Amino acid sequence: MTSAAATIPWDELIEHDRVHGSLYTDPDVYAAELERIWYRTWVYVGHVSEVPEPNDYVLKSIGPQPVIMSRDKQGEIHLLLNRCTHRANLVCDAPKGNSSAFRCPYHGWTFSNTGKLLGYPFNSGYAGTALKSELGLGRVPRVASYQGFVFGSFAEDGPTLEEHLGAATDAFDRLVRLSPTGEVELTAGWLQHKCKANWKMLLENETDGYHPQFVHSSIFSVAASGIGDLYGEKSTAVCRDLGNGHTENDLRPEFRRLDQPLGWFGTDPAKVPDYVDQLTAVHGERTREILVDGSPHVMVFPNLFIAEIQLFVIQPTAVDETVQHVTAVQYRGAPDMNRRMLQQTIGSVGPAGFLLADDSEMYERNQRGVQARNPEWLQIKRGTHRERQDENGFTVGDATDEVPQRAIWKHYRSLMEA
Amino acid sequence: MHGATPALDLDLLREVEQFVYREARYQDELQYDAWESLWTDDGVYWVPANGGDTDPTKQVSIMFDNRARIATRIKQLHTGKRHSQTPPSQLRRLVSNVELLPPPEGATFGPAGDVYAGANFLVYESRERGVTLWAGRSEYALRTTDDGLRMAFKKVTLVDSDRPLYTLAFLI
Numbered sequence: 001m002t003s004a005a006a007t008i009p010w011d012e013l014i015e016h017d018r019v020h021g022s023l024y025t026d027p028d029v030y031a032a033e034l035e036r037i038w039y040r041t042w043v044y045v046g047h048v049s050e051v052p053e054p055n056d057y058v059l060k061s062i063g064p065q066p067v068i069m070s071r072d073k074q075g076e077i078h079l080l081l082n083r084c085t086h087r088a089n090l091v092c093d094a095p096k097g098n099s100s101a102f103r104c105p106y107h108g109w110t111f112s113n114t115g116k117l118l119g120y121p122f123n124s125g126y127a128g129t130a131l132k133s134e135l136g137l138g139r140v141p142r143v144a145s146y147q148g149f150v151f152g153s154f155a156e157d158g159p160t161l162e163e164h165l166g167a168a169t170d171a172f173d174r175l176v177r178l179s180p181t182g183e184v185e186l187t188a189g190w191l192q193h194k195c196k197a198n199w200k201m202l203l204e205n206e207t208d209g210y211h212p213q214f215v216h217s218s219i220f221s222v223a224a225s226g227i228g229d230l231y232g233e234k235s236t237a238v239c240r241d242l243g244n245g246h247t248e249n250d251l252r253p254e255f256r257r258l259d260q261p262l263g264w265f266g267t268d269p270a271k272v273p274d275y276v277d278q279l280t281a282v283h284g285e286r287t288r289e290i291l292v293d294g295s296p297h298v299m300v301f302p303n304l305f306i307a308e309i310q311l312f313v314i315q316p317t318a319v320d321e322t323v324q325h326v327t328a329v330q331y332r333g334a335p336d337m338n339r340r341m342l343q344q345t346i347g348s349v350g351p352a353g354f355l356l357a358d359d360s361e362m363y364e365r366n367q368r369g370v371q372a373r374n375p376e377w378l379q380i381k382r383g384t385h386r387e388r389q390d391e392n393g394f395t396v397g398d399a400t401d402e403v404p405q406r407a408i409w410k411h412y413r414s415l416m417e418a
Numbered sequence: 419m420h421g422a423t424p425a426l427d428l429d430l431l432r433e434v435e436q437f438v439y440r441e442a443r444y445q446d447e448l449q450y451d452a453w454e455s456l457w458t459d460d461g462v463y464w465v466p467a468n469g470g471d472t473d474p475t476k477q478v479s480i481m482f483d484n485r486a487r488i489a490t491r492i493k494q495l496h497t498g499k500r501h502s503q504t505p506p507s508q509l510r511r512l513v514s515n516v517e518l519l520p521p522p523e524g525a526t527f528g529p530a531g532d533v534y535a536g537a538n539f540l541v542y543e544s545r546e547r548g549v550t551l552w553a554g555r556s557e558y559a560l561r562t563t564d565d566g567l568r569m570a571f572k573k574v575t576l577v578d579s580d581r582p583l584y585t586l587a588f589l590i
Contacts, residue, residue: 095580189472191480192582193582193583194582194583195584218494221499222490222494223490323582339475342476342478343482345478346482347483350467350478351583351585352480354490354494360502360584361587
């Protein structure tokens with residue numbers, strides 16, 4: 001089989017400050033992305049809190065492929081492909097549950113939650129049980145987690161998860177540091193928001209600091225929100241290339257200038273005294289600084305967006321269709337804060353959200369617009385003249401610059417040409 | 419909100435039917451202020467995700483608006499910059515199976531009414547993206563006021579609330 005990726009002239013489609021429209025519409029590009037990105041690099045799959053007990057499982061996905069995330073009775077987490085090794089039926093149809101085994105409804109083949117084939121009915125038809133050792137469930141060969149976030153890679157070899165995350169590990173550390181127990185839980189359920197757009201329209205928008213004042217002006221004009229100013233001409237916030245395609249809108253310079261604990265969340269310590277007490281018990285004098293700095297806004301390539309109090313998971317389902325899964329971050333053991341994060345999430349995101357409904361409208365209009373063939377290119381040059389290195393050697397730009405988009409495409413091209 | 423219909427009060431049933439039809443017309447015809455005026459001051463508008471049996475104080479919902487958030491939603495639509503409704507969806511909905519219901523048992527996550535009713539709906543939405551059909555059930559806690567019936571609580575359970583959904587920025 002010829003590799004789709006090998007036949008596409010990536011260097012002619014991806015330049016430093018512009019990318020070709022066909023990258024969002026060409027089915028061959030999409031096929032190449034599945035091969036070189038989704039079925040090769042580390043992809044976020046689920047969180048340990050979604051399978052808290054032995055034998056818990058939950059259905060997840062890697063791109064269009066259905067995956068079962070299971071925890072075996074010893075507590076180890078497995079990523080199994082939801083496909084019977086006999087004739088390809090789904091072996092599991094419940095979205096989540098607790099079971100030590102999965103029984104295919106088609107011919108009764110039964111697999112353990114570690115993927116082992118336990119047995120098939122009427123052994124004589126196979127002249128015995130020899131096949132059992134060969135036909136365990138397909139599995140994602142490499143599984144690793146960081147701060148409870150479970151990733152899978154279909155590549156047998158390659159960079160470790162921590163090498164892949166690189167500087168983005170700091171985003172996870174900062175996220176869990178805001179929890180009094182040092183742990184987050186993804187227990188609030190998921191909204192699934194579908195749109196007719198290529199997945200990269202979403203990927204690039206997550207750390208686009210240029211759009212909020214335009215796409216979200218309607219809600220900023222009717223509800224008190226400091227978000228718009230964070231992404232203005234005067235903002236001291238920066239955008240950052242974290243390497244390996246990971247990107248950030250670092251709002252801390254603005255939050256430090258404003259110097260309001262929990263200001264990033266639009267509240268103050270008096271409203272959530274229990275939470276602040278709990279956090280102070282852990283962090284002492286550093287608590288104030290932690291509460292001023294707030295939660296990260298980081299897009300972990302290719303599919304996990306840590307958006308302060310929400311987590312988004314991007315799932316491509318076709319070249320022009322994407323499902324965005326979103327849930328509220330919950331801090332284990334902080335009910336007062338969790339209630340507020342949940343209600344703010346419900347208001348902001350998902351199909352009816354004050355913010356995300358309009359983002360999604362933009363994705364779909366982008367996808368329709370890119371059908372026009374003149375101009376052929378999309379510009380991502382904003383801020384090229386003022387990008388600079390920060391004290392750690394990362395490329396940064398002003399709040400509204402397109403450093404993140406250039407970082408995404410640079411990494412994308414390296415993967416596609418690999 | 420299941421169980422036997424109370425002794426049928428035909429006048430009340432007719433009043434409730436007229437109310438839900440009027441609400442549907444306001445929604446379809448983008449009469450946002452008229453629609454908002456159908457709410458009581460403590461109104462709660464809930465569109466659950468992942469089936470109708472979740473606890474919206476612990477689980478995500480598609481919408482869970484208190485009265486202030488309903489007002490914000492209407493103000494946002496009025497800005498003309500709510501891109502997901504600019505241009506607005508073209509809408510027509512059928513509302514049927516209108517029934518008076520006994521008061522619900524157990525937690526409802528919304529304020530009480532003095533009249534309870536349920537209805538099924540099918541919304542035909544046309545946008546640039548294409549046509550989307552939205553089917554589901556509305557359950558109402560209504561209050562009798564000097565101005566007629568008002569909504570204290572409306573719960574809208576979509577048939578496909580547990581599946582990926584397109585943007586739902588119009589009033590359902």
